[in-house]
Amino acid sequence: NYDEGSETRVPGQRERGRQEGEKEEKRHGEWRPSYEKEEHEEEKQKYRYQREKKEQKEVQPGRERWEREEDEEQVEEEWRGSQRREDPEERARLRHREERTKRDRRHQREGEEEERSSESQEHRNPFLFKSNKFLTLFENENGHIRRLQRFDKRSDLFENLQNYRLVEYRAKPHTIFLPQHIDADLILVVLNGKAILTVLSPNDRNSYNLERGDTIKIPAGTTSYLVNQDDEEDLRVVDFVIPVNRPGKFEAFGLSENKNQYLRGFSKNILEASLNTKYETIEKVLLEEQEKKPQQLRDRKRTQQGEERDAIIKVSREQIEELRKLAKSSSKKSLPSEFEPFNLRSHKPEYSNKFGKLFEITPEKKYPQLQDLDILVSCVEINKGALMLPHYNSRAIVVLLVNEGKGNLELLGLKNEQQEREDRKERNNEVQRYEARLSPGDVVIIPAGHPVAISASSNLNLLGFGINAKNNQRNFLSGSDDNVISQIENPVKELTFPGSSQEVNRLIKNQKQSHFASAEPEQKEEESQRKRSPLSSVLDSFY
Amino acid sequence: RSDPQNPFIFKSNKFQTLFENENGHIRLLQKFDQRSKIFENLQNYRLLEYKSKPHTIFLPQHTDADYILVVLSGKAILTVLKPDDRNSFNLERGDTIKLPAGTIAYLVNRDDNEELRVLDLAIPVNRPGQLQSFLLSGNQNQQNYLSGFSKNILEASFNTDYEEIEKVLLEEHEKETQHRRSLKDKRQQSQEENVIVKLSRGQIEELSKNAKSTSKKSVSSESEPFNLRSRGPIYSNEFGKFFEITPEKNPQLQDLDIFVNSVEIKEGSLLLPHYNSRAIVIVTVNEGKGDFELVGQRNENQQEQRKEDDEEEEQGEEEINKQVQNYKAKLSSGDVFVIPAGHPVAVKASSNLDLLGFGINAENNQRNFLAGDEDNVISQIQRPVKELAFPGSAQEVDRILENQKQSHFADAQPQQRERGSRETRDRLSSV
Numbered sequence: 001n002y003d004e005g006s007e008t009r010v011p012g013q014r015e016r017g018r019q020e021g022e023k024e025e026k027r028h029g030e031w032r033p034s035y036e037k038e039e040h041e042e043e044k045q046k047y048r049y050q051r052e053k054k055e056q057k058e059v060q061p062g063r064e065r066w067e068r069e070e071d072e073e074q075v076e077e078e079w080r081g082s083q084r085r086e087d088p089e090e091r092a093r094l095r096h097r098e099e100r101t102k103r104d105r106r107h108q109r110e111g112e113e114e115e116r117s118s119e120s121q122e123h124r125n126p127f128l129f130k131s132n133k134f135l136t137l138f139e140n141e142n143g144h145i146r147r148l149q150r151f152d153k154r155s156d157l158f159e160n161l162q163n164y165r166l167v168e169y170r171a172k173p174h175t176i177f178l179p180q181h182i183d184a185d186l187i188l189v190v191l192n193g194k195a196i197l198t199v200l201s202p203n204d205r206n207s208y209n210l211e212r213g214d215t216i217k218i219p220a221g222t223t224s225y226l227v228n229q230d231d232e233e234d235l236r237v238v239d240f241v242i243p244v245n246r247p248g249k250f251e252a253f254g255l256s257e258n259k260n261q262y263l264r265g266f267s268k269n270i271l272e273a274s275l276n277t278k279y280e281t282i283e284k285v286l287l288e289e290q291e292k293k294p295q296q297l298r299d300r301k302r303t304q305q306g307e308e309r310d311a312i313i314k315v316s317r318e319q320i321e322e323l324r325k326l327a328k329s330s331s332k333k334s335l336p337s338e339f340e341p342f343n344l345r346s347h348k349p350e351y352s353n354k355f356g357k358l359f360e361i362t363p364e365k366k367y368p369q370l371q372d373l374d375i376l377v378s379c380v381e382i383n384k385g386a387l388m389l390p391h392y393n394s395r396a397i398v399v400l401l402v403n404e405g406k407g408n409l410e411l412l413g414l415k416n417e418q419q420e421r422e423d424r425k426e427r428n429n430e431v432q433r434y435e436a437r438l439s440p441g442d443v444v445i446i447p448a449g450h451p452v453a454i455s456a457s458s459n460l461n462l463l464g465f466g467i468n469a470k471n472n473q474r475n476f477l478s479g480s481d482d483n484v485i486s487q488i489e490n491p492v493k494e495l496t497f498p499g500s501s502q503e504v505n506r507l508i509k510n511q512k513q514s515h516f517a518s519a520e521p522e523q524k525e526e527e528s529q530r531k532r533s534p535l536s537s538v539l540d541s542f543y
Numbered sequence: 544r545s546d547p548q549n550p551f552i553f554k555s556n557k558f559q560t561l562f563e564n565e566n567g568h569i570r571l572l573q574k575f576d577q578r579s580k581i582f583e584n585l586q587n588y589r590l591l592e593y594k595s596k597p598h599t600i601f602l603p604q605h606t607d608a609d610y611i612l613v614v615l616s617g618k619a620i621l622t623v624l625k626p627d628d629r630n631s632f633n634l635e636r637g638d639t640i641k642l643p644a645g646t647i648a649y650l651v652n653r654d655d656n657e658e659l660r661v662l663d664l665a666i667p668v669n670r671p672g673q674l675q676s677f678l679l680s681g682n683q684n685q686q687n688y689l690s691g692f693s694k695n696i697l698e699a700s701f702n703t704d705y706e707e708i709e710k711v712l713l714e715e716h717e718k719e720t721q722h723r724r725s726l727k728d729k730r731q732q733s734q735e736e737n738v739i740v741k742l743s744r745g746q747i748e749e750l751s752k753n754a755k756s757t758s759k760k761s762v763s764s765e766s767e768p769f770n771l772r773s774r775g776p777i778y779s780n781e782f783g784k785f786f787e788i789t790p791e792k793n794p795q796l797q798d799l800d801i802f803v804n805s806v807e808i809k810e811g812s813l814l815l816p817h818y819n820s821r822a823i824v825i826v827t828v829n830e831g832k833g834d835f836e837l838v839g840q841r842n843e844n845q846q847e848q849r850k851e852d853d854e855e856e857e858q859g860e861e862e863i864n865k866q867v868q869n870y871k872a873k874l875s876s877g878d879v880f881v882i883p884a885g886h887p888v889a890v891k892a893s894s895n896l897d898l899l900g901f902g903i904n905a906e907n908n909q910r911n912f913l914a915g916d917e918d919n920v921i922s923q924i925q926r927p928v929k930e931l932a933f934p935g936s937a938q939e940v941d942r943i944l945e946n947q948k949q950s951h952f953a954d955a956q957p958q959q960r961e962r963g964s965r966e967t968r969d970r971l972s973s974v
Contacts, residue, residue: 178932179924181818181911183885198925202911202918205925219907221820221885223920225928244821244904245883246583251840253818253885255921256932262887263913265838265867266816270889272957273813274914276947285935285943319927326925372906 125434126155127411131441134168142312143171143228143235148443150248151399158445160397162248164467165241166443169226170234176315177226178256184243185373186218189344189463191403193235196227196320196327199339207327208341215361215377216341217369220244223255229320238401240465242373256310263287342367344379355386356456356516363470376469382407382456387519389511390453391482394473396466398446402438405460409436409444412451451477455519481514549870550579551837555877558592566739567595567652567659572879574672575825582881584823587671588903590879591663593650600742601650602680608667609799610642613771613899615829617659620651620747620754623766631754632768639788639803640768641795644668647679653747662827664901666799680737689713769793771805782812783892783952790906802905808833808892813955815947816889817918820909822902824882831896833874838887841868887913891955917950 134146146168151161165184171177171193179200188197195210200223208216209229218224221244228235243250253262263271264287268279275282315323328340342361349357360378363371370376376396382388382405415430436444438460446452448468454460466472475484486508490501497504511517558570570592575585589608595601603624612621619634624647632640633653642648644666652659667674677688689697690713694705701708742750755767771786778785787804790796796803802822808814808831872880874896882888884904890896902908911920922944926937933940947953 176928176931179928181820181885183883185821198928200920200923202909202920203923205923207925219820219909221818221909221911223911223923225924225932244584245823245885246581251885253838253840253887255924260840260867262838262867263816265869265887266836266889267869267871269955270813270816270836270891273891273953273955274815274889274947275943276949276953276957277943278957282943285939286933288934313931315927315931319931322927323925 128436129443167239169237184250187240191236194230351515356382376466378464380462382460391476396472403461407456552872553879593661608665615660618654778951783808802902806898808896817912822908829897
């Protein structure tokens with residue numbers, strides 16, 4: 001009998017149902033506006049909260065260091081700001097903490113005036129996400145989990161990145177991220193350290209020794225856990241996340257005992273029937289929270305966060321030994337590569353010379369793991385004082401993470417791309433240069449077709465995830481190989497450029513290197529000085 | 544306690560009647576994403592239910608959506624037209640076929656007694672979540688779509704006088720008396736007045752002549768119907784059966800990346816807690832009664848609540864923010880529930896329960912069970928990690944996991960401790 005719902009018992013729900021019906025007619029097919037409204041609402045909440053924090057903001061204009069505890073704290077509060085302000089006690093504590101950090105900051109700040117540039121830089125450069133745009137999802141003394149701001153929230157330019165998120169994990173030696181599954185496909189890359197990753201399937205289990213550069217796809221819903229097996233080094237891992245349930249949103253389902261353990265979500269009687277065991281026993285063996293260790297007690301006050309207290313915990317050396325026993329390494333190529341990890345550097349570099357190297361794993365190159373996601377993973381090493389020559393990706397949008405080192409990036413866009421949002425009146429198609437100073441933890445988006453060049457002021461190690469990767473081509477604009485400009489036929493060269501084709505060819509040949517070169521031109525020291533000066537003057541304006 | 548805020552359940556009254564007359568009805572479920580932002584990825588999926596009396600026909604039409612059609616009960620003849628071909632199929636309960644968008648089809652209830660019930664998953668091609676039907680049969684208010692063309696075009700196209708065309712193809716039939724009353728509300732509903740009409744026994748016999756049955760496996764399976772139960776169940780024991788056709792097994796489902804499954808849970812049995820690794824499953828209760836429990840996270844829903852609810856509620860909501868949450872619902876025939884990927888779920892049958900599921904994002908989906916002997920992902924955790932993850936020792940954890948000897952389906956009444964379980968059952972049934 002279809003028309004009889006048991007809902008009649010709940011009149012309120014009936015009402016709700018009717019309202020929904022009405023809505024359905026009104027908003028016929030218009031989900032977009034409501035979506036934007038939601039974003040707007042979130043935005044508003046954030047600002048309301050930020051007003052409270054404004055004072056603090058003013059004293060800390062630059063925030064670009066990879067690790068800065070106060071920052072993480074602040075960002076994290078931003079994240080859960082709206083719920084915290086309700087609680088007066090929490091507010092008092094907050095105020096206290098603000099004042100404390102403010103004091104600390106004043107001391108700390110004096111020598112760091114140069115950092116001031118970052119805010120204004122961000123404002124003008126939508127392509128750059130400084131490392132402080134990572135929000136801390138979880139943190140304890142054993143490590144943290146941080147998630148980058150939504151790309152599409154920063155700018156409409158990144159609408160196609162709506163369903164991609166970046167997450168960073170860090171864990172101390174001899175610790176474990178406890179078993180959990182996430183409703184998203186993950187591409188996991190080890191940035192630094194040594195790990196054992198264990199991936200479970202309903203009837204099987206695989207453990208892998210992972211090292212720097214090892215990459216593995218973890219399909220959505222896979223229960224897994226990650227151990228830092230090293231005695232000294234921190235483990236740093238980055239995940240490229242592609243959610244399956246909701247665009248850009250994902251949830252972690254923890255299997256281990258803490259407030260967030262999902263087994264607790266089932267009712268007593270489902271649990272008893274499922275496990276065929278008395279509830280008291282189930283509770284004792286599977287569900288009960290352990291007594292907290294003393295150093296975690298101080299976290300008690302952070303009730304909001306407490307439920308994930310145990311996401312990262314210590315492991316003894318013996319336990320690690322036992323886990324290590326069955327772990328396979330990525331180097332062994334015997335097994336089918338469907339689920340095996342692979343190392344970004346295991347194949348010879350795509351480009352390599354004394355100035356730098358680019359390693360790349362594309363969906364085409366027998367990596368079935370990347371095929372259905374249509375993603376490439378690349379690793380770029382630019383030596384100190386070297387330049388990765390200007391180039392653009394034909395169709396891939398690349399999310400580039402600075403793993404180590406410092407440098408500068410120039411990205412060319414068109415002026416009106418961004419203006420569309422703010423001001424439509426001035427319609428000029430002028431080329432605009434977006435510059436960014438890179439330091440570890442920063443993320444840059446390089447849209448397809450947008451020319452980019454990167455110079456390294458210290459050895460620079462970059463990790464890139466490319467969306468829309470299949471058939472992507474890197475077109476270089478200078479250098480000896482892969483230079484698309486040199487492919488232009490001579491008559492057309494004359495028409496395209498002011499110089500004659502001979503002049504153009506001569507100029508192109510000046511750069512003997514391919515892909516990577518010295519950041520300091522060798523030919524005309526004097527001229528280059530002049531060319532460089534506008535760049536540095538722009539930089540100067542930040543100081 | 545069934546949660547009034549449970550966004551995962553769509554009671555059967557959330558179906559909206561698109562058409563109804565004395566021969567049957569067509570009903571469309573509320574848009575999933577209208578209910579909750581959680582279902583944003585279901586934006587382009589709609590659920591339709593058809594019901595018709597014996598000896599009737601749904602007249603020829605096409606829709607701007609791909610359909611996966613499943614017969615819930617009854618016996619049908621489905622005829623699918625192509626520009627230069629025609630195929631008729633005898634369909635029975637569990638028969639499933641994909642109707643590609645724009646295919647003209649008609650559906651006959653050939654049984655003498657039983658009603659025909661059909662469920663369609665529709666995937667619109669023109670606009671997300673919006674479907675439109677184009678009728679070839681004329682009726683009072685909305686003529687068949689041919690009449691949308693101008694006189695000139697029609698005359699030239701058919702190379703015939705317009706009067707003739709009008710008489711033969713377009714003119715409305717004289718209505719039966721009971722239709723006259725609906726003249727008043729013509730705009731609303733009666734548009735599709737003649738969508739389901741009676742057929743004589745003779746007509747049905749003529750139509751069944753050429754109809755093929757699914758059992759014959761001779762023809763290429765590209766467009767042939769298949770029965771959900773034609774392959775052995777993937778899980779089966781005395782407590783229940785689980786049939787599933789995945790895109791890997793069936794080319795028709797491949798490009799839509801959808802699986803279709805049929806779950807039978809015996810009275811008093813339980814489908815053990817599990818989650819789908821990547822599929823979002825839309826489950827319709829075909830027959831029977833039961834309970835389902837789904838574990839979600841509290842804050843998933845919060846954003847909307849923050850907007851809608853008043854402040855008091857908001858505060859209460861946030862205090863327990865980010866905790867796991869149990870969503871419960873009583874199930875009865877015609878209800879629909881959605882299981883997002885990764886969300887643990889368990890279903891209990893209080894009478895023999897027959898469920899039909901459509902899984903979106905189906906390829907490489909894995910069902911991870913959290914209890915039971917086989918496919919139990921928890922038992923795959925290495926012992927040292929078991930100790931870290933759970934309060935009990937690894938031995939204790941293993942012992943608990945071994946208590947449940949069944950796999951996939953089990954008795955909803957734990958056998959070990961009759962007393963304790965009865966107590967909890969009482970509480971549930973009192974609700």
